[in-house]
Amino acid sequence: MTRLEVKRSMLASIVPGLASLGKKGLAGWLVVIGTLIVVSIVFMTLIAPWITPYDPSTRGINVGRPLTPPNPQFPFGTNDLGQDMLSRTIAGGSVMLQVAVLSVIICIIIGVPLGLFSSYVGGMLDRTTCLVMDSVYAFPGLILAIAIAATLGRGVVNMALSIAVVYVPSYFRVIRSQVLSIKETPYVEAAKSIGAKNRTILFKYILPNVVPSIVVVATVNFADAILTAAGLTFIGLGVEVDIPDWGWDLANGRRLLPSGVWWVITFPGIFIILLALGFTLVGEGLSELLNPKLAER
């Protein structure tokens, strides 16, 4: 066994699957890098209470003087409330991650069964659902989310709900088109001919074949959800003031820009990009691995 092989087998034993992904060219690497980014950000957010140098939501002079530029004591500076930006950046992902996870779960719970049943049953039900879904899909997503969030009010669950409504059609469309083609395959015909129940066919024969696409849509959708959540927070439909949140820091930092305060927005912004980028990379890589022809897209 050469040294390289040993290294590979060690890697494979630590993170099963990731090492073999590296062999599959650019797409594999995209997945590996994306996963690493996402996992490290999630990890950072989880252990935030123990590693933040200051309390990210405490205001005032007892932390630091307002609008201190980055210095050894406050590496990322402080904002206009005197809060430490390093601490806020470390802890600021939690709201966004919660919203994203929740909205993706809601989307899967609504979108997948809807797509399965609608396309399997067909007929008027399918046509009506399609029309409704297409209308929502064609609509500028963020604007619909804004309208819903404005009526529901602030809060993590409300944000997740308004984002979920916007993205359910993406799940629905993918599932539907997949089911339509799987429905015609010989093994489904065979199952029908031996008298399998509709429920059995749907969940045992069709659903497992749709799962990979659900995974791809969900990963790509994570990035969308995070960006939409950031957008909602930016226009003032996010969480309360003192909860550390990257989106809130960006909205707050916008007012401070004209006086040359660059440090309040820069670091939270970079972390939003990293998080969205991580999910996008995983989504890109996965869809390319599952469908190699996509490498040309």
Added chain:
Amino acid sequence: MTLRSYVVSRILLTIPMIFILLTIVFIIVRVLPGDPVLLHFEKMENPRAMEEMRQKLGLDKPIWIQYFDYLFNLLRGDLGKSMQDYSPVASQILSAFPATLELAIFSMIIAVSIGIILGVESSKSYNKPKDHIVRIFGIVTYAIPVFFLGMIFQIVFGVGLRWLPVGGRIYPTMEPSGLRIPLSQPPGGFATHLLLSCVAGLVAVMMCVVALKIRGQKTTRKTLGLLVSLFLTVWILWALAGWRFITLGELRISTGLYTVDSLLEGNPYKFVEALRYLCLPSLTLGLVISGVFIRLTRSNMLETLRLDFVTAAKARGLKEITVTYGYAFRNAFLPILTMMGLQFATLLAGAVLTETTFSWPGLGRYIVDRINFRDYTAIQGAVVFYGILVSLVSLVVDLLYAYFDPRIRL
């Protein structure tokens, strides 16, 4: 199917879509919150004012009568009255919309240009480092929140370098409702102005050269193009020399698009100024949208470059740029047209955030302002307007596609 029957069926399909959309918006804004008037007043206990508002806005009727009122009023182009000041929402929206339209047009131009240039380049060097860099650039543009990019531009080009303005649509004294103060000096000083007009001239020349190259014209035509660009340069320089004689006061509004209005007024100076204010917002929005176009151009070019007629054109010894743009790219353009229509919705959504970032007084800013006032009738009107707009644009794009590509009609 003939073109006519396709057009008719496509239009007929748009009607139920718009209807469903209207219903969804009504449910979200009017049914979901229970009583929008209560939400508007939040915790203030003022039953009399609330009752008055309900009566004035017709919100005291049963919900299904409100629904039909809403639909029939829409047919007459009435989007209801604002909760804030009881003025018609439709006219407020129409006065804010041109700003958004202008931003959208320029962003789209930037996005498509970046997309085509980078997409073609990366397809020509498929699977080489250049290709990978362009692909990663595309992915990164997708992951950047548009308002963050906007703020970075503001801080670099606006606050730091002081090259470009960071907010508003035009120099304050030229703003149509601004104060009528005569200018003694062009905004930004004379030197900036000189530099700008030179840049504008250079851009004009470059545009001509690029246009000639794309069309693969011979030198005789090139001289013609240079003459045209020379004319443009002279024209802008003239504007510069004549800044004293041209009124620098308020812009006369006829279309609401400041770039068009300034040209209609025959005032290149205001035109340049309007462009300067457009620069950062449209670049921000354009860059963020460009990723989709890069990807689309790349995949279509990869397909087309493999075809025989491209090889044949190369074999005939045509210049590479003629082959790529004049032959191959022509065949890849139709999907880009469709994508422009599809991306229009994304563009409008991005515009809400861009407008908020750059204090751009468009529809997006309007909707955000109204959210702060809890003005639910205005929010509803604006969202409905967006919905109808997007449906109509996608209808037009589909019809254009059918016109250009006869296969769709079959």
